[in-house]
Amino acid sequence: MEVTVGTAALALALLLLPVLYERSGSFRFFCKMGFYNGWILVLALVAIPLCALRGRDVENMKIIRGLMQHVKHLYGIRMAVRGAQHFPPRQPYVVVSNHQSSLDLLGMMEVLPDRCVPIAKRELLYMGAVGVACWLGGIIFIDRKRTHDAISVMAEAAHTMLSQDVRVWVFPEGTRNHSGSMLPFKRGAFHLAVQAQVPVVPIVISSYQHFYSKQERRFTAGQCVIQVLPPLPTRGLGPADVPALTERVRAAMLEAFEALSA
Numbered sequence: 543m544e545v546t547v548g549t550a551a552l553a554l555a556l557l558l559l560p561v562l563y564e565r566s567g568s569f570r571f572f573c574k575m576g577f578y579n580g581w582i583l584v585l586a587l588v589a590i591p592l593c594a595l596r597g598r599d600v601e602n603m604k605i606i607r608g609l610m611q612h613v614k615h616l617y618g619i620r621m622a623v624r625g626a627q628h629f630p631p632r633q634p635y636v637v638v639s640n641h642q643s644s645l646d647l648l649g650m651m652e653v654l655p656d657r658c659v660p661i662a663k664r665e666l667l668y669m670g671a672v673g674v675a676c677w678l679g680g681i682i683f684i685d686r687k688r689t690h691d692a693i694s695v696m697a698e699a700a701h702t703m704l705s706q707d708v709r710v711w712v713f714p715e716g717t718r719n720h721s722g723s724m725l726p727f728k729r730g731a732f733h734l735a736v737q738a739q740v741p742v743v744p745i746v747i748s749s750y751q752h753f754y755s756k757q758e759r760r761f762t763a764g765q766c767v768i769q770v771l772p773p774l775p776t777r778g779l780g781p782a783d784v785p786a787l788t789e790r791v792r793a794a795m796l797e798a799f800e801a802l803s804a
């Protein structure tokens with residue numbers, strides 16, 4: 543008898559789910575975000591054996607990028623890339639981009655250059671299969687609670703960039719920012735570029751506000767623009783130039799962000 547009641551309750555709940563999905567925006571939002579994270583987990587499980595053939599290697603980012611590129615279609619997100627001609631050919635550089643949400647992964651994978659790895663918070667490493675896939679992809683992990691260690695990792699990255707022809711992608715805001723603008727930039731990416739004497743390539747992802755809002759629990763189909771801005775050279779610059787370089791790049795990115803998101 544208990545089993546029958548339980549089964550009936552479960553069946554009723556399952557029948558109600560599509561109604562709830564149709565009627566409740568919040569429920570839809572959580573389903574979509576849950577699926578996003580779950581699907582990335584599944585993709586990571588696919589990526590691991592493929593990447594493991596090479597071991598930890600930045601070339602594995604091509605596999606990760608390839609596996610991620612269909613995800614935007616599942617959500618009806620159209621992405622337009624502008625300014626791709628600004629990527630310097632055949633040399634290391636530091637990409638800096640704004641960071642609104644974990645959806646930025648979609649934009650990143652849309653334009654991620656070959657041999658380019660993100661710098662990520664250490665916590666990602668502990669996300670099960672996702673962490674393993676990131677590690678195999680050569681992603682550089684930093685402990686944000688230990689400034690000194692993070693700076694050492696960045697200094698090491700400057701050597702790796704030059705010795706192994708690697709590009710690095712940094713979110714200089716240092717955290718996701720849903721405010722509709724940009725946080726002040728941390729200077730790590732710019733120290734890195736100056737230490738390696740490589741250009742900074744700013745990338746701006748337009749606001750998601752018209753199709754995605756965490757606060758309002760709204761997530762519909764939509765469109766976003768990914769704008770690659772002209773690179774800024776750092777040859778001849780030293781540590782004293784880093785604050786001005788940081789502000790210059792932020793000002794250019796903010797201007798582009800406001801224009802793209804208007």
Ligand SMILES: CCCCCCCCCCCCCCC(=O)SCCNC(=O)CCNC(=O)[C@H](O)C(C)(C)COP(=O)(O)OP(=O)(O)OC[C@H]1O[C@@H](n2cnc3c(N)ncnc32)[C@H](O)[C@@H]1OP(=O)(O)O
Nearest residue numbers: 585586589662663675689692696714716728729730731733
């Ligand atoms: C198929 C599916 C598979 C899986 C799916 C694939 C997943 C892809 C994953 C993508 C991951 C993306 C993840 C993104 C993130 O995790 S964002 C968060 C982590 N990133 C950052 O934090 C980068 C930005 N932060 C910085 O640059 C910081 O400066 C940092 C280096 C981290 C240090 O931060 P903090 O402790 O807060 O200190 P300050 O920024 O205040 O800096 C202190 C002073 O040190 C100077 N400084 C900074 N860096 C350097 C350096 N490299 N060399 C020398 N000096 C440095 C800085 O200027 C400060 O001094 P002043 O105040 O300027 O005098």
Ligand SMILES: CCCCCCCC/C=C\CCCCCCCC(=O)OC[C@@H](O)COP(=O)(O)O
Nearest residue numbers: 579580582583643644668669670672716717718
């Ligand atoms: C054994 C443990 C199992 C744990 C399983 C967890 C499963 C999680 C599955 C998928 C997660 C997909 C993660 C996508 C990565 C998004 C990158 C990102 O956006 O990181 C945020 C970081 O930039 C800034 O972090 P904060 O805004 O400071 O916070």
